[in-house]
Amino acid sequence: MRYVARNRPFIVRQGADHFPARQNWNAKYLQEVMRDQTVNVAITPHGNADSIVRLPDGEGMLFVKPYETEMPFSTVLQHIQDNERRSKSTLSPTTTDNAKAETTPKAEEGESRKLVYYAQTQNDNLRSEYASLFSDIPSSIRFASIALDAEPEAINFWLGSSLSITAFHKDNYENIYVQILGQKHFVLLPPVEGVCVNERAVLGATYAPVGREQREKGQDGTGEDVELEVEELHLQIDTPQTYTPFPTHDPSLPSSSTSISHHHYNPTLFSSLSQPIKVTLEEGDMLYLPALWYHKVSQSCNDEGLCCAVNYWYDLDFGGGFWSTAGFVRGIGIMSLGDKGED
Amino acid sequence: MRYVARNRPFIVRQGADHFPARQNWNAKYLQEVMRDQTVNVAITPHGNADSIVRLPDGEGMLFVKPYETEMPFSTVLQHIQDNERRSKSTLSPTTTDNAKAETTPKAEEGESRKLVYYAQTQNDNLRSEYASLFSDIPSSIRFASIALDAEPEAINFWLGSSLSITAFHKDNYENIYVQILGQKHFVLLPPVEGVCVNERAVLGATYAPVGREQREKGQDGTGEDVELEVEELHLQIDTPQTYTPFPTHDPSLPSSSTSISHHHYNPTLFSSLSQPIKVTLEEGDMLYLPALWYHKVSQSCNDEGLCCAVNYWYDLDFGGGFWSTAGFVRGIGIMSLGDKGED
Numbered sequence: 001m002r003y004v005a006r007n008r009p010f011i012v013r014q015g016a017d018h019f020p021a022r023q024n025w026n027a028k029y030l031q032e033v034m035r036d037q038t039v040n041v042a043i044t045p046h047g048n049a050d051s052i053v054r055l056p057d058g059e060g061m062l063f064v065k066p067y068e069t070e071m072p073f074s075t076v077l078q079h080i081q082d083n084e085r086r087s088k089s090t091l092s093p094t095t096t097d098n099a100k101a102e103t104t105p106k107a108e109e110g111e112s113r114k115l116v117y118y119a120q121t122q123n124d125n126l127r128s129e130y131a132s133l134f135s136d137i138p139s140s141i142r143f144a145s146i147a148l149d150a151e152p153e154a155i156n157f158w159l160g161s162s163l164s165i166t167a168f169h170k171d172n173y174e175n176i177y178v179q180i181l182g183q184k185h186f187v188l189l190p191p192v193e194g195v196c197v198n199e200r201a202v203l204g205a206t207y208a209p210v211g212r213e214q215r216e217k218g219q220d221g222t223g224e225d226v227e228l229e230v231e232e233l234h235l236q237i238d239t240p241q242t243y244t245p246f247p248t249h250d251p252s253l254p255s256s257s258t259s260i261s262h263h264h265y266n267p268t269l270f271s272s273l274s275q276p277i278k279v280t281l282e283e284g285d286m287l288y289l290p291a292l293w294y295h296k297v298s299q300s301c302n303d304e305g306l307c308c309a310v311n312y313w314y315d316l317d318f319g320g321g322f323w324s325t326a327g328f329v330r331g332i333g334i335m336s337l338g339d340k341g342e343d
Numbered sequence: 344m345r346y347v348a349r350n351r352p353f354i355v356r357q358g359a360d361h362f363p364a365r366q367n368w369n370a371k372y373l374q375e376v377m378r379d380q381t382v383n384v385a386i387t388p389h390g391n392a393d394s395i396v397r398l399p400d401g402e403g404m405l406f407v408k409p410y411e412t413e414m415p416f417s418t419v420l421q422h423i424q425d426n427e428r429r430s431k432s433t434l435s436p437t438t439t440d441n442a443k444a445e446t447t448p449k450a451e452e453g454e455s456r457k458l459v460y461y462a463q464t465q466n467d468n469l470r471s472e473y474a475s476l477f478s479d480i481p482s483s484i485r486f487a488s489i490a491l492d493a494e495p496e497a498i499n500f501w502l503g504s505s506l507s508i509t510a511f512h513k514d515n516y517e518n519i520y521v522q523i524l525g526q527k528h529f530v531l532l533p534p535v536e537g538v539c540v541n542e543r544a545v546l547g548a549t550y551a552p553v554g555r556e557q558r559e560k561g562q563d564g565t566g567e568d569v570e571l572e573v574e575e576l577h578l579q580i581d582t583p584q585t586y587t588p589f590p591t592h593d594p595s596l597p598s599s600s601t602s603i604s605h606h607h608y609n610p611t612l613f614s615s616l617s618q619p620i621k622v623t624l625e626e627g628d629m630l631y632l633p634a635l636w637y638h639k640v641s642q643s644c645n646d647e648g649l650c651c652a653v654n655y656w657y658d659l660d661f662g663g664g665f666w667s668t669a670g671f672v673r674g675i676g677i678m679s680l681g682d683k684g685e686d
Contacts, residue, residue, distance in 0.1 A: 002492065005348030006663025149345065192664060320349025321535060325668045332675055 001147040004174065007290045007322065009188060011279060015286035016178045021136040022284055025180055027077060027304045030159075033132045034073035040121040040129065041076045042066035044207055045233050047083075047116040047164035052202060052248055053235070054265065063202035063244045066118070067209060067233050076159070077306075079117035083161035084305030086114055115230060118164040124154035126310060133157065137178070137310055144176050144288070144312065152312040159308045166297040168197055168247040173313040175289035179281035182300050182307035186287065187252045188277040189294040191326045195333030196274035197247035197294055198266050204242040207233040247294060252276035268337055281309075291316035292326050344490040347517065350633040350665065352531060354622060358629035359521045364479040365627055368523055370420060370647045373502075376475045377416035383464040383472065384419045385409035387550055388576050390426075390459040390507035395545060395591055396578070397608065406545040406587045409461070410552060410576050419502070420649075422460035426504035427648030429457055458573060461507040467497035469653060476500065480521075480653055487519050487631070487655065497656040504650060509640040511540055511590040516656040518632040522624040525643050525650035529630065530595045531620040532637040534669045538676030539617035540590035540637055541609050547585040550576040590637060595619035611680050624652075634659035635669050 003010050016022060042049045049066040126134050140151055153173065170191070177184070189197065210232040249266040251274035281287055283302075289295060299307040316323065346353050359365060385392045392409040469477050483494055496516065513534070520527070532540065553575040592609040594617035624630055626645075632638060642650040659666065 001344050001348065005344065006660065006665075008663060190664065192668070317349065320351060321533065321669075322349075322664075325535070325672055326664075328675075329668055329671060332671075 003288060004147050004290065004317075007191070007292070009277070009279075009290055009293065010288050011281065012286040012288075013282070014284045016180075017284040019137050019178070019180070019284075021133070021180050021310070024136050025133075025308060027081070027306060030133070030308075031074050031077055034077075034130070036072045036074060037129065037132065038070045039073045039076060039119060040068055040070055040125070041079075042068055042118045042120055043115050043230055043233065044118070044164075045115060047118070047161075049118055049120065049164065049166065050169065050246075051165075051167040052246060053205075061202055061248065062205040062235065062237070063246050064235060065204065065206045067207040067230065068121075069230070073119075076117055076119050080119070080159060080161050081305040083114070083116055083163045084301045087162050087301075088305075115233060116161070116163045118158075118160040120156075120158050120160065120164075122154065122156050122313075124156065126155040126157045130157040141176050141286075141312055144174075144314065148174050148314045149317075150314045153315055154313040156311050156313070157308075158310065159306065160299060161305065161307060162299050162301050164299065166295075168250055168252075168294045168296045170194075170292050170294050171313070172291065172316060174291045174316050175287075176312040176314075177281065177287040177289055178310050178312075179283055179285050180308045180310060181283060181304075182302045183283070184281040184307070184309055185298045185300070186277075186279050186281065186289070187296040188279065188289070189251070189274060191292040191294075192329055193251070193274050193294060194330035195268055195270045195336070196249070196251045198249040198268045198271070198337070199245050199330065199334065200248045200266075201243035202246050202248065204238040204244050205235045206238055208236045210234050250296065252278075252296065270333070291322075346631060347490050347633065347660075350534070350635070352620070352622075352633055352636065353631050354624065355629040355631075356625070357627045359523075360627040362480050362521070362523070362627075364476070364523050364653070367479050368476075368651060370424065370649060373476070373651075374417050374420055377420075377473070379415045379417060380472065380475065381413045382416045382419055382462060383411055383413055383468070384422075385411055385461045385463050386458050386573055386576065387461070387507075388458055390461070390504075392461055392463065392507065392509065393512060393589075394508075394510040395589060396548075404545055404591065405548040405578065405580070406589050407578060408547065408549045410550040410573065411464075412573070416462075419460055419462050423462070423502060423504050424648040426457070426459055426506045427644045430505050431648075458576060459504070459506045461501075461503040463499075463501050463503065463507075465497065465499050465656075467499065469498040469500045473500040484519050484629075484655055487517075487657065491517050491657045491660075493657045495655040496658055499654050499656070501652045501654070502649065503642060504648065505641070505643050507642065509638075511593055511595075511637050511639045513537075513635050513637050514656070515634065515659060517634045517659050518630075518657075519655040520624065520630040520632055521653050521655075522626055522628050523651045523653060524626060524647075525645045526626070527624040527650070527652055528641045528643070529620075529622050529624065529632070530639040531622065531632070532594070532617060534635040534637075535672055536594070536617050536637060537673035538611055538613045538679070539592070539594045541592040541611045541614065541680070542588050542673070542677065543591045543609075544586035545589050545591065547581040547587050548578045549581055551579045553577050593639065595621075595639065613676070634665075 044066045048064065051064055052061050053064045054061045121129070126137070134155075137155070139155075145151055168187070168189070209230045249268065249271055251267070251271045279287070301307045387409045391407065394407055395404050396407045397404045464472070469480070477498075480498070482498075488494055511530070511532070552573045592611065592614055594610070594614040622630070644650045
């Protein structure tokens with residue numbers, strides 16, 4: 001409760017070691033339990049779900065959402081393990097940071113056409129499409145429910161490879177994040193650093209498949225499973241046009257970095273004052289990620305080529321001054337920049 | 344803890360009924376226990392300790408502090424009871440609100456020369472000059488120490504009459520305020536309403552006695568007690584000159600009020616948006632007054648002509664974003680006014 005009151009993060013190391021998931025979950029078990037159940041998967045060319053993509057030749061930027069489709073869980077699992085094998089074979093172990101997700105679209109032509117798969121629907125999926133796995137985790141975290149005076153609004157399952165990066169963003173939720181397989185690497189910024197990430201209303205676009213869509217019979221012969229074979233994605237600007245407020249600058253990257261990336265653009269007068277907190281969640285660790293904290297998340301896989309986590313989202317407390325003053329401070333920050341922070 | 348986290352006040356009605364002070368304290372008991380102990384007393388012409396006084400003819404305003412001196416407790420008690428008798432004889436019962444404290448210095452000539460006495464040193468006096476009374480109250484409030492994760496920094500004794508008013512101000516403390524005798528009438532504004540009270544750096548002044556100072560022998564013949572006979576006070580600007588940030592507008596007064604008072608001056612663009620909370624503490628009630636809330640306090644006496652309270656101050660939590668964002672919001676408010684809010 002003191003950490004919630006202060007809006008400050010903490011980690012309980014090994015706090016989730018007693019979750020049955022920690023003992024049970026591995027590639028074989030997940031496949032057996034989920035079998036051919038159809039699940040949602042986010043597909044991107046670079047592992048860049050919900051991110052900023054900088055258009056070539058100074059034509060601005062887009063807020064890019066992944067191509068979302070449904071396929072049997074076993075297919076998703078296979079794709080993710082394939083992704084991780086590709087990651088291992090093409091990248092040296094020392095480059096498992098953010099650089100690979102920051103390739104600009106211009107560089108796309110030169111890259112492998114292989115796409116990146118991430119099971120990451122954040123719609124309470126552990127009580128819907130992943131309900132078969134729900135008995136392996138507690139339905140509620142007792143200390144969190146006491147501190148936050150609430151039961152979870154959503155409980156989510158995340159399965160991906162080290163190719164996927166979640167760009168800096170904030171959520172209007174209190175978050176308990178639990179690592180089950182592999183590692184998650186968080187970079188955290190408090191809400192007051194909104195002025196450092198240069199949050200801007202950015203035109204929305206969504207990845208969409210290019211080429212043939214191939215409908216195949218399900219493996220069990222019922223013909224009800226649908227598998228979409230996607231070979232290439234291109235960006236489509238959403239219609240009607242929408243603008244989403246989103247961080248456009250990543251202050252956690254060293255300014256001396258030689259890699260050219262859109263994340264190095266668009267700093268504000270205050271970006272150099274940012275003091276990012278970097279933490280790694282090991283298997284069994286729990287992170288309290290307070291509401292409105294900006295977080296960037298990358299991941300490392302276990303020996304089976306999997307990174308798997310669950311998280312619990314709770315309503316934030318709108319009853320005090322936190323929500324309104326955080327918004328006021330963010331708004332004043334944006335106002336203070338005028339157009340100086342624009343790309 | 345939830346209320347502290349939200350920075351929101353509450354009252355525990357009859358929460359202090361078990362304090363021995365509630366049974367023990369009355370004029371006779373206080374006089375017996377304190378006997379001729381010397382105590383600090385704040386003396387003002389209008390009951391206006393720590394307040395804004397508007398100078399005549401548009402010559403600005405002063406932040407005024409009371410004349411502080413020491414005298415035997417029995418003398419202070421007598422003065423306070425005399426004050427209350429005067430209050431009863433010259434004011435109708437329906438005017439026991441703030442109006443009487445808002446007399447401008449210009450009106451002073453026409454008033455009685457009788458001064459207003461208030462025992463209100465806020466320096467942990469219950470563990471120093473009023474230590475003889477300390478055993479009548481708990482040395483710690485258990486729920487508060489748990490919620491605030493602290494023991495009291497200061498525990499104060501307050502004894503005054505209905506002639507004394509404490510003007511709107513804020514304290515950098517968490518506060519548990521406990522009414523023992525009579526009533527306290529609080530008007531409360533959250534920290535975000537700093538822009539409504541038009542907090543300004545105001546030139547400091549202190550009341551000082553006019554005329555003879557008469558040194559008398561103590562009643563017990565030891566000759567060590569000092570009694571200062573004060574007949575009239577005048578304002579002296581502090582040297583060196585100091586400027587204290589202090590609310591210069593009282594948004595809780597009805598704008599339709601016909602009384603001319605400095606508190607009606609100096610509104611800001613936002614003053615009319617203020618939503619004051621008015622609560623009365625009855626004998627035995629406890630108020631949690633959160634850190635940085637503006638509060639104005641007036642009082643009503645019991646049948647013996649006394650209003651007596653104790654309060655517990657706790658360090659506020661500087662560990663989260665509250666302190667810094669509250670200061671930022673207040674600062675932006677002042678900046679936004681420019682000179683428009685100046686008198």
